Amino acid sequence: MKDLGLYIHIPFCVKKCNYCDFYSLGCVADEGIERYIDCLCLHIGMEGKNYSNRRVDSVFFGGGTPSILSVEQIKKILNAIRHSFHLTEDCEITIEANPGTLTEEKAESYKSLGINRVSIGLQSASDSELRMLGRIHTFEDFQESYRLLSLAGIDNISVDIMYALPNQKTDDFIKTVDKVCEFSPEHISAYCLKIEENTYFYKIKDTLSLPDEDEQYKMYISLCDRLEKMGYEQYEISNFAKSGKRSKHNMKYWLSLDYLGFGPASHSCIEGGRYSYSESIEEYEKSLEDGNEPKKIPEADTPLTRDEIIDEFVMLRLRLSDGVNVKEFEERFEISFENRYKKISMYEKSGYICKKNGAYAFTPKGFFVSNYILSDILESI
Ligand code: SF4
Incomplete structure (x- = not known):
């Protein structure tokens, strides 16, 4: 049997970005975060019993902003995982980190806790674009985060960027690509901005001047050309990696391999069957505090034909x-x-x-x- 992946959802952010429709809550008090982590650990313990015969070769802390958690909180979750699952020696352990939430102490602790891959949410190297997106950080904050991670010995770093931003031209986007390449990260993900319902951008969509399809095409093709020249292999629509640095965890999604999600709105796929948990932290916590597993919502009502x-x-x-x-x-x-x-x-x-x-x-x-x-x-x- 192939090894399992674990996805741990941390649904907290400092504040909501203007374009974001992920399940995340801005500005939650410390007690709220502590309560959630206790529930997450209970859930990990319950599920672990069902998979005692499986090894885990990837763990992914996604969000939200996992780097908002304190070192003690991350340690508690990792201890629960190691207690309940058998991690392989070369297990890829990734944490998503946003500039502005990373400190020297956190970077060093990630390394000592066995986190061996960090995915930084940069989105743009232009401070005015970052402000327009509602991000909490500047490009300088990103530079500092990158420096702290490198100093701590994290040698597998991914950077997320976005294109097709309001008022953005291909040249603007390519400046971001070039600035990111100066750091030579092992992995780059580049996503096209989509205006999703239930976001601030959706409310003001009629006032946004978005690049047309031709401009988007130019951005995408320039991105692919640029990164190829810089030695990155495009291994997925939006993902580029240096040799041997594909995301082991994300590959599980595309190859329909088994992964278990923990936390509200997280998804799981086991032997081809997919399910998720509801987008409600209250429901999630209540089930676990009552001693029950959170309700699994199957993705399809009937088995696929x-x-x-x-x-x-x-x-x-x-x-x-x-x-x-x-x-x-x-x-x-x-x-x-x-x-x-x-x-x-x-x-x-x-x-x-x-x-x-x-x-x-x-x-x-x-x-x-x-x-x-x-x-x-x-x-x-
Ligand atoms: S940091 Fe990420 S998850 Fe949080 S609001 Fe911004 S885009 Fe959404």
Whole structure:
């Protein structure tokens, strides 16, 4: 059996960013955070009993802003994990950290607690863009966080950036990319800003001047070119890594491998079955304090059909630059890939998809319109 991943959701932030629709609460009192951590530890203990035969090779503290937690709080959660699960020697332990919440003490403790990967949420190297996004930090804060982590000996750092921001031009975005590359992080994630409901940006969306699709395309293609020249492999639509530095944890999502989520709004996938917990910290805490497991909400009311399983496999694999390996697909599903997805050759001819090493994969320009191409390919079956 393949190793498990654990996702630990820390739903607290200093304040809510203008574009954010993740489940996170701004400005929670210390007692509230302590109570949540006690519940999280109870939950980890309960689930651990069900997986005593499985090893864990990745732990991911996501949020929210996990770096808001004190060293003692992180230690408590990690102790609960180590007590209840068997971590492999080379377990990847990642924490998301936001500039402005990281201190020298925290950086050093991460290292001593066995955290070996830190993902920094920068978003932009421009202070005016950061203010517009409602971020709590400046670029200088990011530089300081990076310095503290490096000094502490954390040698696997990822940086998150965003593009297609209001009023942003390709040149502005590329300045952010270049400034990030000066630090030479092991991994870079670059996401396109989406205006989601229930965000401040959604309320003022009519006043936002967003880059049009052509400008977004220029940003994306420039990003891919730039990072390729800087020695990064694009291994997923939005993710770039130096050799051997792909995110082990995130790969589990795209390969449909097993992972367990802890905390409200977290998701889990076990042997192909997906479920989540409700987006309510109150509900989550109440269940655990009453001695019950939080209610698991299945992602689908009925088990997926064989066709849905096959299409989901293809959709997830095509997010990766490794793509769909035809031999693996045909051995697994005992049908011909090219016969099922007849339109694939049309997109191959027009340069949106390429075939290499026996696998079909999107090219960078194909990644940019992958949602459209995927629905076209799947609808044509
Ligand atoms: S720091 Fe991250 S999780 Fe928190 S509000 Fe901002 S974008 Fe959302």
